[in-house]
Amino acid sequence: MKTMDCKDVLANLSVYVDGEGSAELRHALExxxxxxxxxRVVFDSTEKMLKVVTDADAFxxxxxxxxxxYTRLEKEWSETSS
Amino acid sequence: xxxxERAEPNAPAEDDFLLVERVLTGDRRAxxxxxxxxxxxxxxxAVAILGxxxxxxxxxQDTFIRAFRHLDQFRNESRFSTWLTRxxxxxxxxxxxxxxxxxxxxxxxxxxxxxxxxxxxxxxxxEELYGKQEIHRLVEEAIQALPEIYREVFVLRDVxxxxxxxxxxxxxxxxxxxxSRLLRARLLMREMLAEKLEQTPSxxxxxxxAAVDAGTAMAMKVMRAAGM
Numbered sequence: 141m142k143t144m145d146c147k148d149v150l151a152n153l154s155v156y157v158d159g160e161g162s163a164e165l166r167h168a169l170e171x172x173x174x175x176x177x178x179x180r181v182v183f184d185s186t187e188k189m190l191k192v193v194t195d196a197d198a199f200x201x202x203x204x205x206x207x208x209x210y211t212r213l214e215k216e217w218s219e220t221s222s
Numbered sequence: 223x224x225x226x227e228r229a230e231p232n233a234p235a236e237d238d239f240l241l242v243e244r245v246l247t248g249d250r251r252a253x254x255x256x257x258x259x260x261x262x263x264x265x266x267x268a269v270a271i272l273g274x275x276x277x278x279x280x281x282x283q284d285t286f287i288r289a290f291r292h293l294d295q296f297r298n299e300s301r302f303s304t305w306l307t308r309x310x311x312x313x314x315x316x317x318x319x320x321x322x323x324x325x326x327x328x329x330x331x332x333x334x335x336x337x338x339x340x341x342x343x344x345x346x347x348x349e350e351l352y353g354k355q356e357i358h359r360l361v362e363e364a365i366q367a368l369p370e371i372y373r374e375v376f377v378l379r380d381v382x383x384x385x386x387x388x389x390x391x392x393x394x395x396x397x398x399x400x401x402s403r404l405l406r407a408r409l410l411m412r413e414m415l416a417e418k419l420e421q422t423p424s425x426x427x428x429x430x431x432a433a434v435d436a437g438t439a440m441a442m443k444v445m446r447a448a449g450m
Contacts, residue, residue, distance in 0.1 A: 150338070154405050178341045182412070185344040185419075189412045190380055192348060192419065196361040199381075201265045205279050209261065210254075212283045216290065217250055 144172050149179050157187050238302035245293055253293075257286055260303055263382055264310040270377035271314035273366060281317050285310040300391075307384070308392045311374070318370075336409045342420040352418070364414040372407035379404055 144152075149172045155161040156169050173180040201209075238259070244252035264285050268278035289296075289309055296305050318324055348357055368376060378389040379400075390400040 151405070153408065154401060157408075178338075181341045181343050182338045182409075185416065186408055186412050188344045188346070188419070189408070189415055192357060192415065193361050193365075193380060193411070196354070196358045199262065199266050199362075201261050201282075202275075205265065205275070205282075206261060208279065209257070209283055209286065213253070213257065213286060213290070216287055 144168050146172075146176060146179055149173065149176070150182065153183060153186060156183060157190060239298055242293060242296060242302060245290075250290075253290055256302070260306055261286075263303065263307060266382060267307060267310050267374075267377060268314045270365070270373050270381075271311065271370065272318055273370075277317055278314070281310065281314045284313045284317075288313065300388075304384070304388050304392060307378070307382075307388075311392050336406050336413075338409060338413065340413060340416040340420065342416070342422075344416070344419045345421050348419050360415060360418055364411055367414060368407060368410055372403055372410060375400060375403040376407035376411065380408070 149169055152161065152165065152169055155165065161169075173183050238256065241252045241256050245256075261282065265278055265282045268281040268285070269275060272278050272281060285306065289306055296302065345351065352360070365373060365376065365381070374393060375389060378384045378392060379386065384392065386397055386400055386404075390397045393400065395403075
């Protein structure tokens with residue numbers, strides 16, 4: 141595989157962080173980031189960003205929103221059964 | 223329905239199929255566990271597309287009503303959660319497009335390449351600086367600040383963990399378009415969170431990095447000139 145420049149490497153960021161791609165491609169990416177500080181920082185911080193996002197996902201449906209959903213479903217069921 | 227327990231994101235798909243079968247054979251109460259299990263994702267996706275909780279609540283209600291009425295159209299070829307998410311995305315997009323002031327963002331306007339601008343390494347443990355609540359707030363603000371076509375993709379793939387083919391299917395786009403949007407979404411998220419999560423470099427480190435970058439550029443020029 142020919143040597144990749146920063147643009148080629150950046151285009152394959154998702155391949156790298158998602159653990160996809162051929163062994164040859166991954167090797168070429170690793171070879172580049174081992175000698176290019178900027179790409180190394182971008183790859184490393186993207187992985188950290190994804191971890192922060194996953195760890196921080198405390199998203200919940202508020203109880204009042206949930207309760208109103210069930211009320212609407214009950215209404216639907218009472219209408220469809222009558 | 224008295225219990226509002228948290229949804230199980232990794233609930234086995236087989237259970238969903240059995241519950242759907244029960245609803246279809248007349249046991250409508252079997253729909254309740256399906257709602258409990260998936261309401262979180264439906265709401266999350268609706269908020270991502272609509273940008274506010276009020277509209278997302280309406281879209282969520284419409285999604286479950288629609289899913290209930292058309293449950294016989296669900297085919298076991300996909301997971302129930304994917305089928306439901308597709309309905310949620312369609313309901314939310316329909317609602318968004320109906321807004322009087324809605325101006326769709328032409329894809330071409332966002333296609334310019336997003337080049338990274340920040341090159342300081344990040345802290346390994348942001349929890350050392352920020353509390354969990356604070357990090358949650360920073361992440362939510364960054365997600366909401368993404369342009370919508372990136373926000374949808376990012377939430378489906380990186381927050382909700384859909385596979386690329388599932389997210390592409392749900393959004394009605396091809397896999398290459400999905401991947402290109404996801405790359406941009408990730409780069410934008412990285413830029414937006416960088417300010418808070420970068421290590422503060424010392425002056426010495428800054429000078430060293432500038433020297434390395436200049437040296438690399440110089441070395442590349444020399445190599446190019448030498449035909450290497």
